[in-house]
Amino acid sequence: MNPTVSKTSRSTVRVVIAEDQGMVLGALAALLEIEGDISVIARARNGKEAVQAVLHHKPDVFITDIEMPEMTGLEAAAEIKRQRCATRVIILTTFARAGYLRRALDAGASGYLLKDMRAEELAEAVRRVHRGLRVVDPELAAEAWSEPDPLTDRERQVLRLAGEGMSSGDIATNLGLSEGTVRNYLSEAISKLGAANRVEAARIARTKGWL
Amino acid sequence: MNPTVSKTSRSTVRVVIAEDQGMVLGALAALLEIEGDISVIARARNGKEAVQAVLHHKPDVFITDIEMPEMTGLEAAAEIKRQRCATRVIILTTFARAGYLRRALDAGASGYLLKDMRAEELAEAVRRVHRGLRVVDPELAAEAWSEPDPLTDRERQVLRLAGEGMSSGDIATNLGLSEGTVRNYLSEAISKLGAANRVEAARIARTKGWL
């Protein structure tokens, strides 16, 4: 509409990327650098580094993986928003899990992309998000809101440990509960998820992103 | 030494890449394209496509992920070697699993890289492999040869299904065995892996790449 606005929207978009796999991190940076209007000003290999980099550089857009050491991408996103930083966040992950998406949006993310989308969509998403738009797969969004996480915190903890191969007794010791109580929680979780046993229950919860 | 040899060794290295995650595939291609001496002549999103592309283009180097739909990268590598194709193979994966590395080398791969290595190492590895050298992390290699897979085929099958949450009965029906036999195999696998139960056993086997 007017020259000054045009100047802003035409200038390069400044980006920070966080991703724990070095190869993928470098490759994504290369992919974005090819675009003339996007510039990668910092890279991070875990959530903590990412938060520092973002708070320091105040980029236009922050792209982050979810599963990283030290601090997850979701936690990093939440922290950045809590610090009232204007940077917009794009979550870039392997997992089409409703629970992740929901937590991402709760954490104030503007975009949620899957790594198996076409490579060209990344740069496009960066531009759209920079313009203030949201970028979320509509199908996944629908699923995220239709299926709320049915597990209580205790059920989640217990199920997570059970999925790692711990026995009810081990879990009880680990959480300071009695073994019977652990079995009760497990039983509840199994029935809520429509599973036949603890292993299947853990598998279902994982694929839904309910951990 | 002499102009014609120099011409060959200085010309660009022709590469085919296979990787099921579109973003990562595009990004890796971008990463390699910025190197002046490497050219990505084809991309594939599963093992079958990859084999066709390699047999058709006869590239100098074939870079492939392992876990892909249709056909795994390891199977693709084996198939290519079986067809007596001179293309050298680099496996590029997330997993530092001894079993994977061993199968990769058995399949005739020249390199085994982890995605969490530094991005610059990829181009370097491509050049080394093209020169006829091998590129394998020495530490991982040592582990691969010191720890042979202790599981029999049956134990592996049974353990895989158990890890998905099936009951002994289900597994028995699925494999046409009796339930008791399934429990015997499971018990054997558990003791061989030093686990306390089927879930832990499956976890251990998975992290070792014994599936």
Place this chain on the structure above:
DNA sequence: AGAATCCGGTGACAAATGTCATCCGCTTGG
């Protein structure tokens, strides 16, 4: 203050799981 919940816990019981010793039929190698 009383009722309704929530969080943990108990006890009991059926079913599934893990472990062993043993057995059968079939190669395979002396």
Place this chain on the structure above:
DNA sequence: CCAAGCGGATGACATTTGTCACCGGATTCT
């Protein structure tokens, strides 16, 4: 030919798991 092995099956047993009904204290709602 016969012994040794191997894949698979049985039966029996102790342990773990999954389910349920029910108890007690603390919180919350009214």
